[in-house]
Amino acid sequence: MRTLVMTAPGGAENSSVVEVAEPVPGPGELTIDVAYAGLNFVDVMARRGDAGYATWPHRPGLEVSGTVRALGPGVTHLAVGDRVVAVPKGAGMSEVALASAELAVPVPDGVSLAAAAATPLGxxxxxxxxxxxxxxxxxxxxxxxxxxxxxxxxxxxxxxxxxxxxxxxxxxxxxxxxxxxxxxxxxxxxxxxxxxxxxxxxxxxxxxxxxxxxxxxxxxxxxxxxxxxxxxxxxxxxxxxxxxxxxxxxxxxxxxxxxxxxxxxRGLVANAPARVAAATGRILGFLADGRLTMPVTEVPGLAEIPAAHDLLAEGRGSGKYVARIGEGIL
Ligand SMILES: NC(=O)c1ccc[n+]([C@@H]2O[C@H](COP(=O)([O-])OP(=O)(O)OC[C@H]3O[C@@H](n4cnc5c(N)ncnc54)[C@H](OP(=O)(O)O)[C@@H]3O)[C@@H](O)[C@H]2O)c1
CATH class of the missing domain: 3.40.50.720 (NAD(P)-binding Rossmann-like Domain)
Structure with a gap:
């Protein structure tokens, strides 16, 4: 599968799309066929080498939407094919992402996976x-x-x-x-x-x-x-x-x-994941009942993410960006 990798602190010149082995879910985990990955300023902090945000090589991406690809042992609240959002265990800017099931939340009918991708972190x-x-x-x-x-x-x-x-x-x-x-x-x-x-x-x-x-x-x-x-x-x-x-x-x-x-x-993900999942579910409810509309700018693919990260890094971004990763995942 394809993934975005940052090889050293710096700018877009150190980011590239590479082939890596697909993750396999362990107990309490799932994998997701990623439709969209949210871009966040934390990607920039990692890219510029802020202390504690990356080890190298670094695979960015902390919010995704898509469909459940595989479930690890003990995961019962989701089924293969379900539309979900999640905070992945890093490396969300990949065709397949690995997440803890407690940070994966079903996406209600009628909510687009593009808008949903902005929910678990942003x-x-x-x-x-x-x-x-x-x-x-x-x-x-x-x-x-x-x-x-x-x-x-x-x-x-x-x-x-x-x-x-x-x-x-x-x-x-x-x-x-x-x-x-x-x-x-x-x-x-x-x-x-x-x-x-x-x-x-x-x-x-x-x-x-x-x-x-x-x-x-x-x-x-x-x-x-x-x-x-x-x-x-x-x-x-x-x-x-x-x-x-x-x-x-x-x-x-x-x-x-x-x-x-x-x-x-990040602290809540580590120490109180249920609070992140509950907030994500509440937001998805707002999107589903039409009370919240969240405009997003779509970055067309993995290869275009580094240029979008440049925009954020230079403070030239505007609103929320999500990158289209998987074709045909709805
Ligand atoms: N604590 C958390 O859990 C958490 C979670 C998500 C985001 N955040 C933080 O929230 C902020 C907004 O995040 P976001 O994802 O919404 O990012 P964003 O859309 O890219 O916004 C970042 C903004 O930071 C400002 N900025 C100030 N100094 C900058 C610099 N030296 N380089 C680049 N930008 C600079 C810019 O706005 P102005 O020029 O208008 O000030 C820029 O638009 C970030 O600082 C991020 O780290 C924290």
Whole structure:
């Protein structure tokens, strides 16, 4: 079978499509004929060699949709041929992917496998950021950094389904504002200017209830300035790859009644997979009943993924990308 492999830290020049042996499911596992694989910024972090994200050669891909190819011993909630999504055990950008059955979720009729491919990592993360880590309640004002990306777009589409709230986004470049507005952000600010006044006036001076921040600690001081009394800041990434600073002094949190929380999909996959599977199932339900529409850009095949990774790596991506892997899998 064909798979995408990254041979060393760097760019697209170190990625290629190669033939490898097909995986065989062990106890509690399944294999999937992959229809689509989701692209995620974590692929870029691995590709550029961020510590802890890859060993070499590295086979990327942490979310797939497709049909069950084979079941290992003890897997009873699925059958061969079922349409599923899963968080694979890495190497999802392959014609056949291996996953733990506890992280494989059936795809309801009527949900396309292209849209479904965005659920087990991207959309599940977006939902869990809001509900679990962020303790969102209806009416909260939510500020999201990097609002025009895959996670940013998904968060904007989920907030109305959770009861609604004012949505403020920041983007790195002015040309990305339109995509964030399309996703549902009512106010979009470029991070090259100080957003403090605009956020204060948009929130009647109160500040923001929930801030979702994937920028390491580069914006943390600003986040604390913008937070309303009792505000929550969820740190969930380090897009720039910059060194992580120490957290602010405790009295800064005490004075503002502020919370700083961390979120890791990878951590939940390892330690609480049922929470990832439950969030994925909930998202698939939203897609099935038509309450959620998640636009995706289709990358036509395995060989075109490295160029799409370049877009994400250079911060030129827009919205969510999924790659078509298997022809004729519906
Ligand atoms: N903790 C978790 O479990 C988890 C799960 C999924 C994703 N994430 C994180 O969430 C963020 C968004 O992920 P995504 O999959 O939605 O990715 P994406 O669509 O590619 O968005 C990434 C965004 O990061 C921003 N960025 C800032 N500095 C950058 C740099 N030096 N190089 C490239 N991009 C840079 C860019 O937006 P602006 O220029 O507009 O800021 C870019 O659009 C990433 O940081 C990712 O690591 C975390």
């Amino acid at each position: 959309l599940a993360t977006s939902l869990l950021l809001l509900t679990d880590a962020g303790r969102f309640t209806p009416g909260d004002t939510v500020l999201v950094h990097s609002a025009s990306g895959g996670i940013g777009g998904a968060v904007a589409r989920l907030v109305p389904l959770l009861g609604g709230g004012r949505l403020i986004g920041t983007v790195g470049r002015p040309e990305k504002a339109a995509e964030a507005e399309r996703a549902g952000y009512q106010l979009v600010l470029t991070r090259d200017t100080d957003p403090t006044e605009a956020v204060r006036s948009a929130t009647d001076g109160r500040g923001v209830d929930l801030i979702l921040d994937p920028l390491g600690t580069t914006a943390l001081s600003l986040d604390l300035e913008l937070a309303a009394p009792g505000g929550r800041v969820v740190l969930f990434g380090n897009a720039t790859g910059a060194a992580i600073d120490a957290l602010p002094p405790v009295d800064r949190l005490l004075r503002g009644n502020l919370t700083i929380t961390g979120f890791s999909h």
